[in-house]
Amino acid sequence: MTQFDLELKQITKIYPGGTLAVEAFDLQVEKGEFLSFVGPSGCGKTTTLRMIAGLEDITSGELYIRGVNNTHIKAEKRPTATIFQNYAIYPHMTVRQNIEFGLKIRNLSASEIRQKTGNMIDLLDLGSVADAREHSLSGGQKQRVALARGLITEPEILLLDEPLGALDANLRRAIQDELKLLQRQLNITFVFVTHAQSEALGMGDRIVVMNAGRVEQIGKSEDIYFNPQTPFVSRFIGKNLLFEGKISGANGGIASIETPHGVLKAGMAGAGKISKGQQGLLSVPSEYIQFGKSKASGVNAITGHVKQANFVLNTVIIYMTLANGDVVKIDTHVDKVKGQDLNPGTVLNCYWSDKQGRIMLNETNNSGGA
Amino acid sequence: MDKVASLKWFLGIFTALFVLFLYGPFIVMGILSFQQGPEGGPQFPIIEWSTYWYQHVFGIAPPSRVAPLPIGEALFRSLSLAFATMVVSTVMGVLTAQAFRSQFRGSGVVFYSVILGMIVPGVLLGLGMALLANQLGIDRNWWSTAFVLHVVYTYPFAFLVMLAIFNRFDTSVEEASLSLGVSPARTFRKVTFPIIFPGVLSAMLFAFTLSYDEFPRTLFTGGSDVTMPLAIYGTFAVEIHPNLFAFGVLTTLFSFALLAIYGILLTVSTRRQRAKASGLQEDIS
Numbered sequence: 001m002t003q004f005d006l007e008l009k010q011i012t013k014i015y016p017g018g019t020l021a022v023e024a025f026d027l028q029v030e031k032g033e034f035l036s037f038v039g040p041s042g043c044g045k046t047t048t049l050r051m052i053a054g055l056e057d058i059t060s061g062e063l064y065i066r067g068v069n070n071t072h073i074k075a076e077k078r079p080t081a082t083i084f085q086n087y088a089i090y091p092h093m094t095v096r097q098n099i100e101f102g103l104k105i106r107n108l109s110a111s112e113i114r115q116k117t118g119n120m121i122d123l124l125d126l127g128s129v130a131d132a133r134e135h136s137l138s139g140g141q142k143q144r145v146a147l148a149r150g151l152i153t154e155p156e157i158l159l160l161d162e163p164l165g166a167l168d169a170n171l172r173r174a175i176q177d178e179l180k181l182l183q184r185q186l187n188i189t190f191v192f193v194t195h196a197q198s199e200a201l202g203m204g205d206r207i208v209v210m211n212a213g214r215v216e217q218i219g220k221s222e223d224i225y226f227n228p229q230t231p232f233v234s235r236f237i238g239k240n241l242l243f244e245g246k247i248s249g250a251n252g253g254i255a256s257i258e259t260p261h262g263v264l265k266a267g268m269a270g271a272g273k274i275s276k277g278q279q280g281l282l283s284v285p286s287e288y289i290q291f292g293k294s295k296a297s298g299v300n301a302i303t304g305h306v307k308q309a310n311f312v313l314n315t316v317i318i319y320m321t322l323a324n325g326d327v328v329k330i331d332t333h334v335d336k337v338k339g340q341d342l343n344p345g346t347v348l349n350c351y352w353s354d355k356q357g358r359i360m361l362n363e364t365n366n367s368g369g370a
Numbered sequence: 371m372d373k374v375a376s377l378k379w380f381l382g383i384f385t386a387l388f389v390l391f392l393y394g395p396f397i398v399m400g401i402l403s404f405q406q407g408p409e410g411g412p413q414f415p416i417i418e419w420s421t422y423w424y425q426h427v428f429g430i431a432p433p434s435r436v437a438p439l440p441i442g443e444a445l446f447r448s449l450s451l452a453f454a455t456m457v458v459s460t461v462m463g464v465l466t467a468q469a470f471r472s473q474f475r476g477s478g479v480v481f482y483s484v485i486l487g488m489i490v491p492g493v494l495l496g497l498g499m500a501l502l503a504n505q506l507g508i509d510r511n512w513w514s515t516a517f518v519l520h521v522v523y524t525y526p527f528a529f530l531v532m533l534a535i536f537n538r539f540d541t542s543v544e545e546a547s548l549s550l551g552v553s554p555a556r557t558f559r560k561v562t563f564p565i566i567f568p569g570v571l572s573a574m575l576f577a578f579t580l581s582y583d584e585f586p587r588t589l590f591t592g593g594s595d596v597t598m599p600l601a602i603y604g605t606f607a608v609e610i611h612p613n614l615f616a617f618g619v620l621t622t623l624f625s626f627a628l629l630a631i632y633g634i635l636l637t638v639s640t641r642r643q644r645a646k647a648s649g650l651q652e653d654i655s
Contacts, residue, residue, distance in 0.1 A: 102550030
């Protein structure tokens with residue numbers, strides 16, 4: 001049997017007030033994996049992270065770290081370290097003291113502590129601020145101090161709670177890459193919580209999409225992006241065009257859906273659960289949309305007119321009004337619309353292959369995220 | 371615009387009056403403490419400026435018909451009582467506030483029963499305590515019954531100060547410490563306490579000063595060995611001489627000195643947090 005670095009079995013959290021924060025969470029994480037939890041605020045991702053850290057009691061279910069049952073182990077006894085969104089740097093200690101803080105309680109000689117602290121300061125390039133205190137550090141430096149302080153205790157799992165949330169956009173991009181590199185280098189399992197899909201999809205080897213205390217989908221980045229399995233994931237992740245309607249056929253993995261804009265076809269999400277007559281949702285990534293008319297067979301086509309088109313750097317966001325007044329948003333690369341008239345009112349024809357996009361059941365009352 | 375200007379004037383005058391009433395008595399007392407002695411009385415005009423009454427307080431003035439202030443032992447008692455009260459109330463205040471950081475059953479009841487100690491009129495509490503002590507056959511002393519009441523009185527203040535401090539305390543620094551494998555006890559010593567220390571100083575200052583000039587509770591429960599405020603009050607019964615003012619000035623200066631020490635400690639503790647350590651750059655490898 002494979003030993004997982006982290007295993008959640010039916011982990012559930014109910015707060016004393018009766019609020020269900022996390023429901024029956026099952027997860028297996030292999031050593032060295034970079035796992036992202038993503039979801040809107042209040043979806044239970046941070047609560048799950050805190051349960052793994054031992055900072056929150058587990059109401060029911062079991063938690064294993066490297067095969068050891070940690071369900072009822074106290075936070076300070078768990079082989080995890082947590083990086084907090086606000087970094088939680090100790091203001092009364094220097095950077096060096098912050099970093100060596102977790103080593104002081106272990107049975108190490110002074111020279112070993114010095115050695116390890118020095119290595120960690122080098123690894124995270126904090127030499128120039130080793131004797132500075134929190135108030136004189138930049139956001140990025142604080143972040144690296146928090147990382148160094150957590151990593152020096154050699155945790156089996158590093159838990160990161162929205163660690164990039166307090167940084168500005170440019171820095172965030174740079175630190176994403178650094179973090180990923182560091183994780184590869186150290187080969188430690190990272191569990192990373194964020195509400196930003198770009199961070200989750202950009203860094204995670206696997207991504208867990210959560211909503212309202214439940215896991216919506218677990219998968220690799222491209223899976224989550226191009227093959228959403230639930231209406232929530234379609235709405236929350238990526239830039240999908242969504243069409244609601246009644247399932248008019250489901251056969252051999254291909255389904256068709258009757259929408260106000262005609263019958264559209266696509267592969268089915270969630271094998272075998274879809275049958276004729278049910279309410280369905282078709283989700284098509286903006287990237288697949290082609291402009292113009294196609295005579296090829298096996299395409300879905302819609303027609304409307306341009307309501308508005310906004311160019312943002314190398315992308316363009318087109319709001320297209322369809323015949324029944326519905327507005328769809330197409331977020332695509334500027335190359336795709338070369339030569340296309342995008343003035344408001346212009347008739348716009350779009351098509352995409354019926355092998356692209358996913359049709360899924362639309363019966364759950366998921367509230368769509370942004 | 372005019373309305374704003376007149377409002378500014380009104381508030382300005384109001385503030386000036388407030389400051390005047392705050393410092394007026396002290397200034398008058400300060401001036402009169404330099405009255406000529408031993409004949410000069412506790413009123414204007416100043417017959418002649420002198421430091422006679424200060425010498426009188428310290429017992430270095432030539433003997434006269436004015437009896438020396440009975441302050442030596444009383445001062446010692448007041449200071450030791452205030453010190454002990456400060457220590458006990460602050461420790462209890464910190465611990466209670468720590469307990470209140472998480473919800474527990476009956477926390478509301480506990481909160482109000484603690485706060486009651488500073489709300490109940492001192493005279494009532496003093497009288498009640500005296501009756502209780504009599505009933506139980508306990509001797510009333512400044513170091514026993516009065517001490518208990520001083521703690522009952524100052525502990526809520528220390529508690530409230532610490533409650534406010536913990537209110538804006540960021541729990542994640544403690545959680546970070548736990549997640550590094552540090553025990554809760556060590557986390558409190560190494561992380562929590564250094565961060566709340568300025569608040570602890572404030573709580574200490576409150577407890578000390580409140581106890582130092584406490585009157586009604588001590589009056590009933592202090593027994594025959596009086597504290598400073600009672601000793602001063604006792605001299606009113608005979609005749610008031612400017613030596614009282616001289617002592618008042620000295621004791622006020624003492625209070626200012628306490629405030630100054632508090633300020634210095636506060637600055638040092640925050641500077642320790644803020645200061646960029648310089649010249650300590652060590653070779654890493």
